[in-house]
Amino acid sequence: MLSVRSIWPGRRAIMDPLIAVVGATGTGKSKLAVDLASRFNGEIINGDAMQMYRGLPIITNQIPPAEQNGIPHHLLSCIDLEAVAWRIGKFKNETLRLIHDIRSRGKLPILVGGTHYYTQAVLFKDQLVGEGPNDEDGFEPTELDSTSDKWPILDAPPEILLQKLREVDPVMAERWHPKDTRKIRRSLEIYLQRGRPASEIYAEQSRLKREAVQNSNGLLRFENTLIFWVHAEKGVLDTRLNTRVDNMIDQGLMSEAQTMSDYIHKKQSQGIQVDHTRGVWVSIGFKELEPYFTALRQADVSQEELEDLRQPCIESIRSATRQYAVSQIKWIRNKLWRALLEANRTDRLFLLDSSDINDWKKCIAEPSEKLVQCLLHNEPLPDPKSLSELARAVLGAREDQGDDQPSKCYTCDVCRKTMAGEAQWKIHLNGHGHKRALKSAAKRAERDAYFQRQSQKA
Incomplete structure (x- = not known):
């Protein structure tokens, strides 16, 4: 050694x-x-x-x-x-x-x-922004409590969130796809938490990175x-x-998951609510089996019904594990x-x-x-x-x-579609669908112009 x-x-x-x-x-x-x-x-x-x-x-x-x-x-x-x-x-x-x-x-x-x-x-x-588990654009939440309690607008519909983000941080608003609600919400949350647009903080981070490389600090x-x-x-x-x-099931996964479920059930009987969205409660293998253990506590559920519920729960564990790997x-x-x-x-x-x-x-x-x-x-x-x-x-x-990494979103007024990033935008412009839409739009414009001329003659 x-x-x-x-x-x-x-x-x-x-x-x-x-x-x-x-x-x-x-x-x-x-x-x-x-x-x-x-x-x-x-x-x-x-x-x-x-x-x-x-x-x-x-x-x-x-x-x-x-x-x-x-x-x-x-x-x-x-x-x-x-x-x-x-x-x-x-x-x-x-x-x-x-x-x-x-x-x-x-x-x-x-x-x-x-x-x-x-x-x-x-x-x-250390950099200005770090990576967080639920934060793809780079900021770790600074508070343990729900930020929507402090800023109710974060629970608003997606179109309202995007409209507000355009007001306070138009650069980030342009970057996200209108349907990417989570990222839009997070960018707005960063502004509300930090008092500065996320785009400004990102720009400062990029500058510090360039300086680190130039100074050979790495x-x-x-x-x-x-x-x-x-x-x-x-x-x-x-x-x-x-x-x-399957091997985990044979080794005792069901027993461990039931221990977790019994713990939550005991806490609830004491009037204590356990947050299922944090900590070990989000581990794969527990949350997928919780419906089974809930049914297990019900006296009127037969063994056959339990087994019918158990198998789909196990399949959900397999699926969630594969998705996690991805x-x-x-x-x-x-x-x-x-x-x-x-x-x-x-x-x-x-x-x-x-x-x-x-x-x-x-x-x-x-x-x-x-x-x-x-x-x-x-x-x-x-x-x-x-x-x-x-x-x-x-x-x-x-x-x-x-x-x-996409730097902005592009909206095609002809096709009424929004693409994230220049690469996707170029693919769209060269696609058959866009070209057909351009031809159809040209024909509609020509037809409208013809009817307008006819109405003027009349």
Whole structure:
């Protein structure tokens, strides 16, 4: 086992290595983290919000103790059931403290988890805006209470929200599609919370980013960071996730979910309402089964009726798990990639193909070990696209697209449609539908002109 100190004695404070493992649920992140920690004398920091809750190892997909190989796992199973999930700032500060502590003992910190707005806050330096779980445009809510209680306009119909946003922040109003109510609402909420248009804050953030790059300070918090993206082909992953849900059922998921349901029922009988929209109560596997446990408490529901309800609930867990994986991958493709692009460090993101789980050593273990060796010995890293065909296809596609974040919306008065981003606008203009609409509009204009001339003659 290698020691971080033994590789470059006296240079630890200069190197400050950090390994991060990201990816969708079910791809093998936890196994890779344990493999690397075992090989390079590391300790693991959990970056999954749900896995921080104790007493629910199955429903939160915690790595079993038998598979931890004696490696210390920090921030795993560490908060009580009723606790609110940690806010980004708290997670970041505690993780940075742990990283410093792990390094001080000559060990390698490995951050692993699927709550990617957590891991990204650690990977990149403080900026004016951070990423939040329900906030795609970049601000973490500053209040725990509902902001609509303070600003009732936030509960207004979408058209009213957009009209108000046009008054206070026309730049952001132009950016969002009229049907994208959540983003419109969030932009208006930012203005109400901060007293400044979100567009101004974004502009200031961009300026600070440019200055950081120009001053060679970099945007990565730790220069010697290596990010492993454990990925798998969609069809393979979907099948794997369906099987995993079935295994979780066999291992006791129903029992854990019932414990959660009984806890809520007990609190309600005491006149205490539990917020189902926060904390562990939003974990996949509980909310989908709640209708079943509600029916289970009703004396007039037969066993046959319960079983008819149980199966659709389990299928909902499978579907929600697959959808969650899609959202995790989307985050990496868009937000993490964009942050690395702005930092000029896309060369630090390495995709590992876990599609063939039986070939783990060749596809995952060996290439990841070689990359960490290169990092720790300060040797040149290979082109991330060279690791596999999947890496070449996925990362190559992202490089070709660059930073494709929509900057504004375009409305076609002819077709009465609104497109988000210049790319979609160009596609629309060159589409057959738009061209047919132009011809129809020209014919209507010609017909109207003809009737107008006839009326004037009369």
